[in-house]
Amino acid sequence: MNASIFENFGRLKEQAAARVDSIRQKPVVWVGTATCGVAAGALKVKEAFEKEIAARNLDIPVIEVGCMGHCYAEPLAVIAKPGFAPLCYGRVDEGLVHRLTEDFLAGDEPCYEYALVALEANDVFPTFSDFPRGAYEEKIILGRSGLINPEDIDEYIAADGYAALAAALAGEPAAVLKEIKAANLRGRGGAGFPAGLKWEATLNAAGAAGGAGEKYVICNADEGDPGAFMDRGILESDPHQVIEGMILCGYAVGASRGYLYIRAEYPTAVRRVEHALRQARNQGLLGEHILGSGFSFDLAVFQGSGAFVCGEATALVESMEGRMGIPQTRPPRLAVAGRRGCPTVLNNVKTFAYVPHILRKGAAWFKETGTAGSPGTAVFSLVGKVTNTGLVEVPMGTTLRQLVFDVGEGIPGEKQFKAVQIGGPSGGCLPEAALDVPIDFDSLQEAGVIMGSGGLVVLDEDDCMVAVARYFLEFTQQESCGKCTFCRLGTRHMLDLLTGITRGEGQPEDLALLKELAEDVREGSLCNLGKTAPNPVLTTLRYFIDEYETHISEGRCPALMCPDLIAYYIEPRKCSKLCNVCVGGCPTEAIYTRDNGLKAIYQDKCVKCDNCLRVCPPEYKAVVKLSPPAKLAEKEGPGK
Amino acid sequence: MQLPAGEKEAILAVVEQILNDQDDVQENLIPVLQQVQAKLGYLPGPAMAKIAETAGVPAVEVYGLASFYNQFRLNPPGEHQVKVCMGTACYMAGGRIAMESFERRLAIKEGETTANRKFSLERVACVGCCTMAPVVVVNDAVEGRVTPTRVDGLILQFADQKNSPAQAADAAKREQEGERKY
Numbered sequence: 123m124n125a126s127i128f129e130n131f132g133r134l135k136e137q138a139a140a141r142v143d144s145i146r147q148k149p150v151v152w153v154g155t156a157t158c159g160v161a162a163g164a165l166k167v168k169e170a171f172e173k174e175i176a177a178r179n180l181d182i183p184v185i186e187v188g189c190m191g192h193c194y195a196e197p198l199a200v201i202a203k204p205g206f207a208p209l210c211y212g213r214v215d216e217g218l219v220h221r222l223t224e225d226f227l228a229g230d231e232p233c234y235e236y237a238l239v240a241l242e243a244n245d246v247f248p249t250f251s252d253f254p255r256g257a258y259e260e261k262i263i264l265g266r267s268g269l270i271n272p273e274d275i276d277e278y279i280a281a282d283g284y285a286a287l288a289a290a291l292a293g294e295p296a297a298v299l300k301e302i303k304a305a306n307l308r309g310r311g312g313a314g315f316p317a318g319l320k321w322e323a324t325l326n327a328a329g330a331a332g333g334a335g336e337k338y339v340i341c342n343a344d345e346g347d348p349g350a351f352m353d354r355g356i357l358e359s360d361p362h363q364v365i366e367g368m369i370l371c372g373y374a375v376g377a378s379r380g381y382l383y384i385r386a387e388y389p390t391a392v393r394r395v396e397h398a399l400r401q402a403r404n405q406g407l408l409g410e411h412i413l414g415s416g417f418s419f420d421l422a423v424f425q426g427s428g429a430f431v432c433g434e435a436t437a438l439v440e441s442m443e444g445r446m447g448i449p450q451t452r453p454p455r456l457a458v459a460g461r462r463g464c465p466t467v468l469n470n471v472k473t474f475a476y477v478p479h480i481l482r483k484g485a486a487w488f489k490e491t492g493t494a495g496s497p498g499t500a501v502f503s504l505v506g507k508v509t510n511t512g513l514v515e516v517p518m519g520t521t522l523r524q525l526v527f528d529v530g531e532g533i534p535g536e537k538q539f540k541a542v543q544i545g546g547p548s549g550g551c552l553p554e555a556a557l558d559v560p561i562d563f564d565s566l567q568e569a570g571v572i573m574g575s576g577g578l579v580v581l582d583e584d585d586c587m588v589a590v591a592r593y594f595l596e597f598t599q600q601e602s603c604g605k606c607t608f609c610r611l612g613t614r615h616m617l618d619l620l621t622g623i624t625r626g627e628g629q630p631e632d633l634a635l636l637k638e639l640a641e642d643v644r645e646g647s648l649c650n651l652g653k654t655a656p657n658p659v660l661t662t663l664r665y666f667i668d669e670y671e672t673h674i675s676e677g678r679c680p681a682l683m684c685p686d687l688i689a690y691y692i693e694p695r696k697c698s699k700l701c702n703v704c705v706g707g708c709p710t711e712a713i714y715t716r717d718n719g720l721k722a723i724y725q726d727k728c729v730k731c732d733n734c735l736r737v738c739p740p741e742y743k744a745v746v747k748l749s750p751p752a753k754l755a756e757k758e759g760p761g762k
Numbered sequence: 763m764q765l766p767a768g769e770k771e772a773i774l775a776v777v778e779q780i781l782n783d784q785d786d787v788q789e790n791l792i793p794v795l796q797q798v799q800a801k802l803g804y805l806p807g808p809a810m811a812k813i814a815e816t817a818g819v820p821a822v823e824v825y826g827l828a829s830f831y832n833q834f835r836l837n838p839p840g841e842h843q844v845k846v847c848m849g850t851a852c853y854m855a856g857g858r859i860a861m862e863s864f865e866r867r868l869a870i871k872e873g874e875t876t877a878n879r880k881f882s883l884e885r886v887a888c889v890g891c892c893t894m895a896p897v898v899v900v901n902d903a904v905e906g907r908v909t910p911t912r913v914d915g916l917i918l919q920f921a922d923q924k925n926s927p928a929q930a931a932d933a934a935k936r937e938q939e940g941e942r943k944y
Contacts, residue, residue, distance in 0.1 A: 161891035161904035193893040348888040349850030386833050427792055427831035444791035446830040505851045505892035579850045593853050709910040731859045731910045
């Protein structure tokens with residue numbers, strides 16, 4: 123039996139390697155077409171390459187790959203031509219496509235001046251590890267993203283894919299569990315519960331009466347945090363890695379069915395995963411008697427319908443069974459009674475993605491990275507006011523300061539850093555002073571925030587912390603399922619208080635009331651949506667109390683963001699008679715020309731859309747925001 | 763909502779076809795609703811009633827699902843669907859301003875469709891293009907760094923333009939490939 127497993131896998135691997143080799147012998151163009159790339163115009167780039175290549179009768183395939191994580195430079199294209207290190211080009215447009223096809227594909231001039239980075243070490247051009255970001259990043263589960271074709275299983279197999287599965291199937295299921303436990307792999311969905319313990323509980327659970335001993339493995343890809351897209355990136359770029367991890371989990375716990383619960387808002391991820399499942403089935407890596415062993419396991423995609431609360435384990439299972447996603451009381455835990463009452467393992471996309479790597483390289487290898495309590499790496503989507511936005515993977519224990527200022531290369535436009543928002547609506551905001559907190563499950567919890575699944579938004583001096591807290595509370599208030607009174611009504615009341623403060627109607631006693639309500643909502647909610655909903659408010663109250671107080675006592679928004687507390691004003695001494703840009707740019711015709719040719723604003727018509735400030739030419743910079751609006755009277759004098 | 767003559771029959775035909783392919787409608791209620799919406803663009807009342815009847819559950823339960831999940835819409839979408847991203851990065855960069863600009867120009871509120879069914883306006887949470895914030899998705903095209911001026915431009919661009927043949931062919935192709943839109 124064991125011999126035949128290796129024989130079967132060896133054959134697959136040989137075929138895959140030969141095919142991939144033959145592809146690499148010739149020049150090839152990769153275009154990153156994950157959702158983020160497509161948004162930046164990657165499909166147009168791909169089309170342009172195809173057109174230019176066809177026009178020159180070249181035989182060069184243009185292949186869609188996933189996301190390399192360098193979102194700031196999208197759309198990205200890679201040209202791999204024998205004789206050169208594969209070169210990655212950023213911010214590609216039709217003009218650059220023409221140039222690259224002409225000079226590099228048809229000729230031999232790689233246009234280094236447009237290249238972003240080389241993907242292999244060479245003597246001519248720097249690679250990722252030569253950049254500050256590369257020095258911190260350590261890629262495990264993002265390692266192949268953007269570098270392999272997600273729709274071609276052979277590329278995954280040739281890159282050591284499914285080797286862990288073949289080896290595991292030749293051994294005992296207990297060996298898989300033992301390795302995962304030894305690695306102390308903690309769930310990457312946010313809470314950090316050890317995956318090994320979850321699996322063990324499922325393995326040992328007796329199962330439902332009448333359930334015929336069935337067990338299930340579910341992958342949670344209901345990534346609902348606004349501002350987070352790690353799971354989407356992984357599923358779109360390297361889906362087989364997650365599938366292999368799930369099969370291994372199924373083998374370890376004795377399950378024969380599994381599901382990937384993916385948000386319907388991610389159509390590309392759904393399509394690529396379904397395609398990957400078909401390919402795996404065709405190769406005998408999924409379905410009946412995997413690789414000729416006695417183990418059978420199959421997977422299907424379930425599309426989540428867009429409810430943030432369905433990221434909660436019991437709510438997710440409820441929704442899979444055709445009900446509203448309302449969390450249930452635990453115990454029983456899912457490991458005992460989950461889908462259809464059967465023992466069920468539910469892990470995040472990233473958790474499963476680590477599994478094949480751990481089994482292939484061993485628990486000891488995994489523990490070399492990261493901290494003692496939280497081994498391995500952490501994946502973040504780094505967005506907001508930071509220079510290098512994108513998907514990053516750094517070892518646990520890296521500090522937030524390194525992440526924002528070294529990996530992300532700081533704040534653009536000479537602005538001042540104000541805070542990082544970590545963990546989405548369940549997380550919180552940390553100020554400059556807290557930036558030296560190492561990123562791991564336990565340290566972040568101590569700082570009052572949570573690891574979350576990895577959304578990280580950088581905020582600068584122009585962002586109002588009260589507005590940020592209000593934004594997240596509005597989100598959780600809308601997404602509350604309504605089961606628990608404190609979550610349903612408490613968040614509503616908190617939102618009303620915060621809205622009042624951002625409108626300048628706040629009262630000094632509101633802050634104490636907010637704090638009290640926050641504690642009550644936390645105590646009185648069943649699931650983590652309610653338990654963590656107050657976090658953005660509590661952390662901003664803790665670190666940015668002065669901003670709240672300024673809103674209440676002075677009616678002033680220090681960040682000049684809250685629309686009710688600001689007024690737009692055109693400085694006559696900076697405005698030019700020769701320029702009319704703001705007049706044309708105003709959507710409500712609120713700007714008029716004074717008798718002396720300078721511009722001014724009808725305050726009653728102004729909708730505070732910021733357009734005049736944006737369009738005012740940099741040589742004038744005549745439009746300013748004033749807060750509180752009463753300052754206008756000082757500037758304009760009485761009567762205006 | 764009053765349906766034009768003959769539309770109810772057409773709706774029921776579509777629903778029946780989808781229901782016929784299911785062996786356990788009750789457990790698969792959500793996939794069924796997803797498929798109906800993919801075909802019809804929304805969930806009409808008669809469709810939900812029919813689904814409830816087949817599944818053997820009270821109609822209110824199906825309505826409950828349809829109103830619980832953000833994906834489902836109970837009104838027909840406009841010819842051009844405008845989705846304003848309200849993810850964290852977009853919100854901070856002015857998603858609210860983009861939303862207000864659309865509301866002002868189209869004279870509808872978030873979640874509504876214009877009277878002539880040309881435009882519908884929705885908010886979405888994060889389309890995953892945070893680096894281009896604020897982002898607006900019109901039909902399927904993503905627009906980055908949207909300002910009020912751009913909003914006016916987008917509305918002009920789509921206001922009197924019929925779906926071009928190329929767009930229609932593109933949509934048909936995507937449907938064939940099985941990509942679900944809603």
